[in-house]
Amino acid sequence: MPNEAHYLDIVLLGKEYRVACPSDQHSALLNAAAYVDGKMRDIAGKSRNNLPERIAVMAALNIAHEHLGLNQEMPEQHQKIESEIGLDMDALRGRIFSMEAELDQVLKSQ
16 A cells, blocks of 8 residues: 555664554655754754754754755746745854844753
8 A cells, every 4th residue: 555654763863763654655755854964963063062952853954954055056936936836045054043043042041
């Protein structure tokens, strides 16, 4: 059955997670998990604060920033998509940077 639930165990920053994943997507998910784990380990190695939640949020922000940066390589196509769905990428990037600065400020005060 194509919609049958399949599960895959992945490890992020030493913690195991079981996630639903179609069997034909296992390889792609393992690659994604390895990439996220690498980002998280890089952040953990550079950060004085090793709260897993903070590391996960910072990794998510970094990956989103990378992804959004890749979108600059094809501006015409992405401008069309942005206008069709009403998305302001500059505002989104600014919000990501703002969130990162706010997280740093909050965590420094703890």
